[in-house]
Amino acid sequence: MKTSRLIGLLALVTALVCRAEIPLAPGHAVLPYQLAAPASYSLPVVGAAGDGEILTGDNQPKRLHELMGDKLVLLSFIYATCSDVNGCPLATQVLHKISRQLQKQPELAAKLRLLTLSFNPAHDTPDMMRQYGSGFKTGEFDWRFLTTRDEQTLQPILDAYQQNVQKIYDEQGQFTGTFSHLLRVYLIDTDKNIRNIYNVDFLHADTVINDVKTLLAAPNESAAARPAVAENLYQAGDNKQNYQRADYHTRSLALEHRRGQPAKLIEFVKKPPLGLPKLPEPPDNPVTAAKIDLGRKLFYDRRLSFNNTFSCAICHIPEQGFSSNEMATAVGVEGRSVRRNSPSLYNVAYAQLLFHDGRENSLEQQAWGPLLAHNEMGNPSIGHVVDKIKAGADYRGLFEKAFGKGPGMETIGQALASYQRALNSADSPFDRWYFGKQSQALSDAARRGFELFTGKAACGGCHGIGEKSALFTDQKRHNTGIGYAESMLRVPDKQRVQVAPGVFVDVDAKSLQGVAEARANDLGYYEISQNPADRWAYKTPSLRNVALSAPYMHNGSLSSLKDVVEFYNRGGIANENLSPLIKPLGLSDAEIDDLVAFLQALTGGNVEALVSDAFAAPVGDSR
Structure with a gap:
């Protein structure tokens, strides 16, 4: 031998x-x-x-x-x-x-x-x-x-x-x-x-x-603490930083240059990464590779919008945490305003409440909300979407392969849900330290932050950690005061308006009344339940991959993790429905930094694989 x-x-x-x-x-x-x-x-x-x-x-x-x-x-x-x-x-x-x-x-x-x-x-x-x-x-x-x-x-x-x-x-x-x-x-x-x-x-x-x-040289360095992948993977697709300077040069990555590597997404469903529990699959829509592939194709297809310009991925951008780092609140087809921030889709398969107000509980059903919303994808009816997909030559046989029948309201929702159920991301530095027992996986600052998270800061009251897994959400709704402040507090006399990328001016609020529609009020889950106790209540999001999905809160009003921690450190914003779990924390500046370090250590080890897979997906020929 x-x-x-x-x-x-x-x-x-x-x-x-x-x-x-x-x-x-x-x-x-x-x-x-x-x-x-x-x-x-x-x-x-x-x-x-x-x-x-x-x-x-x-x-x-x-x-x-x-x-x-x-x-x-x-x-x-x-x-x-x-x-x-x-x-x-x-x-x-x-x-x-x-x-x-x-x-x-x-x-x-x-x-x-x-x-x-x-x-x-x-x-x-x-x-x-x-x-x-x-x-x-x-x-x-x-x-x-x-x-x-x-x-x-x-x-x-x-x-x-x-x-x-x-x-x-x-x-x-x-x-x-x-x-x-x-x-x-x-x-x-x-x-x-x-x-x-x-x-x-x-x-x-x-x-x-x-x-x-x-x-x-930095043994405790984590994926969240540094640029985790190639420089152009986690950034705005159209990077306008320093746009106002005379020597500005775009660093945008043209669509045709965004090359990715397909991943075996079914593996993230059948064997979720370290730190996630076994994935619950609906009995009427068990996940298969064929369904995931079809849902992936639909998710990135611009033809699913009324005018063939808007895909799901335009609001849930893969390299921006499957959310949108560039917009506080989303913008739909033809630039129509949306009231709320684009939520991240990482680990959405585990969510029991969907949309910020938690009005939906099934991914299969949730998919139709954005497809039919006038200010999102703008389709006039379910039949319009079904007929458009039936007419697409590149969809011929795909639904039959995945479901044994052609496209319809049920199978379109099931396909999109199947792809989203594959966007599971964990095996973070925290997971490797806490569940994997790797003593060097977490930085000293993040360890101190963990002690605060589970102790003095009391974050675990809503973002719990189990013995064998952690979803970092209690699957409930809470009033933190953010919605109350937006609805009830006085609008400032001056409002900051962006007139070009990176260029802002302060404009009198009165001057905007004739050119801007009044912003719609947002009462949270009350709009669904009609129960006054539910005013300004929004669901608890998971904190996994939270470092990738700024800005934060349902309205995108907090731009950084530090802003979020400082908001909770102040005890939220007082109102008659404020959650009793929200109280001033008394954290020092150093403790705030440690807590942010812990949150940054929740970035999953397979994020790059999911983003790279998204880059490899077709975007649909709208001609």
Whole structure:
């Protein structure tokens, strides 16, 4: 069993001797330049680390992601019989150098794991990979040699990491046992984000160790505390920051340049991320992959609005927390005003109350509210929407595949609900610390914030945490005073008006009366129940991913998490229906900052996968 490993080692030695014939990669020699000091530079997120089914050296089935999250990971792809000096032997040699160097730095070594996965499962069995790895492992260093059950199981992993692997055949069409592939090694952080990719020209032990030290320079860094993904993933699609300056240049990301990677959304339904309970599925609409795919297509299709310009995703923007960071209150078709803020759709499958006032309790039924609202998607009737979808050639057969029947009021609502039930996001730094028992997953500030959240600040009264999971909502309605203030307090003499992106002027309120319609009053759940005790009562939202969904409250009146905490610290706004749970908290400025740090640590580890999947969705041809 050791023959293949020895062949690879001998090939490497032979190639090194014949270096005059084969130019060697930089990883074989000493770096000709001095590296920048660790942590003097940053490593932006390149993308999400792919997942898939693998077999360990002792033939145990696991998911690749099970070997990530608790440590930094260096992932390489090899095959045991490779003899290319600048291929698999280079990767194993560089990783071997890293393991040897880190043996002298045990604190650093304890925070890194090497994963080497074969892309030749027919030859590289678990026993073969164990034997192959035994010659490279140094001491007790955490280096695992992996394979897969077969090529079909391997292929999705290769696709996720964009590893193009081709078999080489001889003149008789027989497989030679060799592969053509590009060498890549991936540095993956504890949030399962790829932070660097090393090819032949950049793979060097010193460079990799420097990058590892850079990532570990802030060991408690969480996904919420830094830009969690590529810079353009969490920002306004049309970024108008500094628009008023003469040297303004747009940083907007054109639609055709927004490339994403489809995700297996059904997995977030059947096995919700760490911190979420088992998902309740309605018996009359069990979730399937076909329903999710269809609902996803409908969600991003602009043709579902009356004039073919407006999709669900225009108010629930994926890269803005499936809400809208740019608008305090939503704007519908043809610029028609909507009274309330766009709520986030993360984990909406668990919500027992829907819409801010909680007037609906079923996602299947809720979907029709925005579709038919005059100031949202503007459709005149259910039949109009159904007929439009029936007429779309690209929907032909999709409803029949998903439901066994064509599009109708029931199946359209069920499809949209199925996609929204897949938008489950947890496995946050908090979850890994609290439920996963990973002691280093949460920053010191966030831990202090957790103590405040469950103690002095009394947030847990409405945003509870269970023993095995947490939805961070009591599924009830409360009056905090925000709605009362908006309805009852005097309008200021001057009102701030935005006349261009980033340009505001103060205008006399009287001057606006002739050009602006009076703002509709908002009495919360009272409008549904007609019970005076329900005036200005709105549902308790979940706090998961709350750092992504500013501005806050039903009317978008608080622009930041700090504003929200300071509002509750003051005890809300007094009124006769104020919830008895709302009281002044007496938090210091430092405690407010710690509580915000805790809220920022509730950003799910799979958010990037959901946003990237959204970027890969079709938007519908409105022609």
